[in-house]
Amino acid sequence: MKEQVIRFEINGEKAEVYADPTLSLLHLLRSRFNLIGTKEGCRKGECGTCTVLLDGQAVNSCLVPAGKVEGKKVLTIEGVTREGALKGKRVHPLQQSFVEKGAVQCGFCTPGMVMSAYALLRDNPSPSPEQVREAISGNLCRCSGYKQIEEAVLEAAKTMQEKQG
Amino acid sequence: MSYMVAASLEQALKILHEKGGNVQVIAGGTDLYLKKPLPDLVDVSSVPEILGICRDEGMLSIGAGVTHTEAAASAVIQSEAEALAEACRRVGSPQVRNMGTIGGNLVNAAPAADAAVALVALGAKALLVNHAGSSREAFVEDLYAGYNCSYVDGSSEILLRFLVEPCGQGMGSAFMRFAPREALSLPLVNSAAFVRLRENIIEEVRVVIAPVKPAPTRLVETEKLVLGCKPGEDIWRKVEYTAASEVEVRGSLLRCSEEYRYHLVGVLARRALKKAVERALNRQRR
Numbered sequence: 416m417k418e419q420v421i422r423f424e425i426n427g428e429k430a431e432v433y434a435d436p437t438l439s440l441l442h443l444l445r446s447r448f449n450l451i452g453t454k455e456g457c458r459k460g461e462c463g464t465c466t467v468l469l470d471g472q473a474v475n476s477c478l479v480p481a482g483k484v485e486g487k488k489v490l491t492i493e494g495v496t497r498e499g500a501l502k503g504k505r506v507h508p509l510q511q512s513f514v515e516k517g518a519v520q521c522g523f524c525t526p527g528m529v530m531s532a533y534a535l536l537r538d539n540p541s542p543s544p545e546q547v548r549e550a551i552s553g554n555l556c557r558c559s560g561y562k563q564i565e566e567a568v569l570e571a572a573k574t575m576q577e578k579q580g
Numbered sequence: 581m582s583y584m585v586a587a588s589l590e591q592a593l594k595i596l597h598e599k600g601g602n603v604q605v606i607a608g609g610t611d612l613y614l615k616k617p618l619p620d621l622v623d624v625s626s627v628p629e630i631l632g633i634c635r636d637e638g639m640l641s642i643g644a645g646v647t648h649t650e651a652a653a654s655a656v657i658q659s660e661a662e663a664l665a666e667a668c669r670r671v672g673s674p675q676v677r678n679m680g681t682i683g684g685n686l687v688n689a690a691p692a693a694d695a696a697v698a699l700v701a702l703g704a705k706a707l708l709v710n711h712a713g714s715s716r717e718a719f720v721e722d723l724y725a726g727y728n729c730s731y732v733d734g735s736s737e738i739l740l741r742f743l744v745e746p747c748g749q750g751m752g753s754a755f756m757r758f759a760p761r762e763a764l765s766l767p768l769v770n771s772a773a774f775v776r777l778r779e780n781i782i783e784e785v786r787v788v789i790a791p792v793k794p795a796p797t798r799l800v801e802t803e804k805l806v807l808g809c810k811p812g813e814d815i816w817r818k819v820e821y822t823a824a825s826e827v828e829v830r831g832s833l834l835r836c837s838e839e840y841r842y843h844l845v846g847v848l849a850r851r852a853l854k855k856a857v858e859r860a861l862n863r864q865r866r
Contacts, residue, residue, distance in 0.1 A: 417582050436583035437618050459614055460676055461764055472649070472678040478610050479679065482583030483623060531674065552763035553673025 423484045426494030436482030443481045452492035463554035466527035473534040492526040512571035520559035532568040585623040596711035605734045610680040611688040644683025644739040660746035663753035667698035689730040691791035701772035701788040710737040724795030750777040752859030756852045771848035773856040792827040801826040823849035
């Protein structure tokens with residue numbers, strides 16, 4: 416496999432890596448950048464636990480060849496955490512809300528859930544419950560159930576709105 | 581194995597030409613990337629010619645590289661090609677819709693690809709260009725070579741755009757689908773319909789159902805039945821019966837029984853056609 420230089424932006428910082436462009440973005444993030452918050456689940460775009468934002472849109476990083484991210488912006492769960500830290504918190508309000516609402520059980524789906532919710536709230540700061548359900552419809556959770564996750568996202572939307580206002 | 585990102589159509593065609601068939605066009609990649617082993621790839625997703633939705637001599641010109649998310653959210657497609665917007669909204673999951681393109685949905689040639697089913701009902705034409713630079717036009721329904729196999733040769737040509745007649749006065753379309761779950765679920769059956777009415781009489785109709793054959797399938801008998809008719813309660817029951825009678829379906833352990841699929845074919849064909857007629861009537865009144 417021929418390696419090539421891939422330049423992109425990751426969590427707000429410029430990155431340059433010499434890698435096989437047909438490697439998945441998921442594996443690029445985990446093996447080359449040690450960003451292991453993004454999880455590998457089904458490896459075929461069905462579970463959503465590998466969700467990251469590519470140019471602001473939620474995508475399954477397991478389905479994105481690394482060559483595709485050339486010149487693009489990638490945001491991972493680590494970037495979301497850092498966004499919270501920059502505001503003096505331990506984590507992002509969305510993550511805090513997941514903890515408070517009991518939306519985390521085994522935690523394996525959580526990074527993907529948070530990323531899908533983050534993408535939603537960025538475009539739509541006060542979503543309806545239906546819109547939350549649609550936004551996380553590409554993310555499977557097999558333990559906590561979706562109710563708490565939906566509540567956590569709605570609660571986070573409220574907190575984030577209050578802070579802005 | 582290599583991965584080349586083409587910045588322009590010219591560059592993409594040049595790569596196809598030089599590689600002489602030993603390369604594969606990739607757009608969103610949500611289907612192609614799962615195929616192993618991967619061939620050399622040329623990424624066309626940022627080629628301007630395959631992007632955007634515009635009008636071209638009275639037709640809607642929809643880029644093959646338009647994602648399902650873009651198509652579903654497009655005000656023009658929502659109002660003038662409803663079936664396509666409805667179909668794109670139901671594909672995979674938000675993540676898949678954000679990457680996957682409607683061109684890819686067709687070229688991947690899955691028998692019940694939602695967007696492709698809607699495009700067939702809308703009578704869409706595909707615009708293609710090959711490595712030598714010569715272009716051709718073909719009806720979407722004629723581009724299926726077999727099960728998961730397209731006449732679009734991804735190693736030597738690029739699907740550029742779809743041309744769809746916008747639904748104007750007396751015209752309407754609709755898409756229906758039944759699947760075990762709301763998201764991330766292949767349809768047991770899907771259906772799309774298009775009608776054109778003149779003085780309340782159906783003068784043009786296309787009803788499509790899938791998966792019953794390797795390609796989205798026109799319900800020819802059902803179309804004949806309603807052509808020239810004034811749509812009313814009496815024909816809907818006949819539509820349901822005729823639709824289910826003119827296809828042959830199989831049951832599968834994974835999806836559903838044969839009986840249930842026959843039932844769904846009838847019901848969804850009727851609902852899609854009825855909805856398309858309702859929309860056409862609404863447009864007539866305006």
